[in-house]
Amino acid sequence: MDDSDGIYRLAELTWQEVEAALEETRTMLLPVGSTEQHGHHMPLGVDVYMPDAVAERVAEQTDCLLAPPIWYGVSPHHTFKPGTFTVESETFQHYVRDICVSAAEWGVENVLLINGHYLVQDPELDVVVRELTNEHGMRAFHVPLISVFRDAAEAVRTSELSFHASEFETSMMLELFPELVDMDRAEAVDGPEDALPLTDYDAFGDNRVGWSLSADRMDELTHTGNLGDATVATREKGKRMVDDVVGNVTQLVDALAGLDAPSADDATE
Template identity: 35%
Template structure:
């Protein structure tokens, strides 16, 4: 299989020879993912999806943005939260820089689900207006809806299964514990849920209570498997490849 074309491994002459003007940018987070998954899970899955799509399409992939907006997970150690305006400005500046070097089509792979999306959208809109570029936001959670895997939680069977595929060495199976957090009336951040909204976030005190109850998990990671991970991962990579090939055809 071909290798991913990583921007940081290219020379300036390699970039100058790029003719398609398309580049992938993975965006994730560093936040708690229970006792059994690493803090970098969201970024790792975005990177893996982006790099596999790069290998299949020949489109370069930029270094990842490891940090995202994670105030709701600050109650557990290791989480790194950046202000949303910082995420927006950083992504905008990356797009602005690369647009000067001939890239006109940017595919942002978001591994941090709906929490990062508003700020990515703002950066994308500004870039489109200011720089005359196209920005496509690829969110695996939305791209996998047709699999009908059900409600998505946090550090649950889908995330755990995907990590079993891409970084099995970092999955601590002996630490897996199920925890289904009771839904809040206004708090739904699951793209498969028709009530999905970001209009309300629990207080820090409530998040501390939830963390003590769940250990940072919302779902049933005990149901995770390599089979599920391969099915999910291949599906979202294939969907990203489809998007990139579409961009190639219409650019």
């Protein structure tokens, strides 16, 4: 691949081109997602399409390396609909960690895990970041999309509930991959009336205790697969959120470019 376009998609490079790219950057973006149901109006690959497209835009601006995405994640609660894949938490953690450690062996010093399957597999990726930092001497960051588009999402939202495959994700997909979204099939699915205290089904809700959903519970909550109002999603909202993500992540990557390599003495064996 000609690196003059500013994109370093590792899967498209030869090893010599990777070697040359490492003279310019030591930062790698790793899109991490899941293949799972996303309602009647969106495809199974939403959680990978989003972080991969966002990471590509960051790579275009920063010339950092972009790894092939991870398509399978921790999604046991979505198996009530066909097409969903899920892996065990420990399997997922080990797989992501090993990918990053192998990149470190040929020169990557900073890794950003761009997480499109946010909230659910946040705990696993937080563990991976800690291991990469403490045991392998890397600068590692977990970047859940929901955290880095929060300001824009809260500014543009019009629905009271956006939990899964609803206003936020649908809007971002309308901006990134409009051809994959069928708004004629989008529906609004209300949240449950029996939510417990200190829990909330909104992505930015008042969740003050840890909790989880089973496939049976999701089956009770939604006939479509989405939870929240997907009908109010727009491309304009999605652009605001995508711009927010790209700007925030680019700022971090640019800052990393000015740092010295992490010291081997910082790693604990």
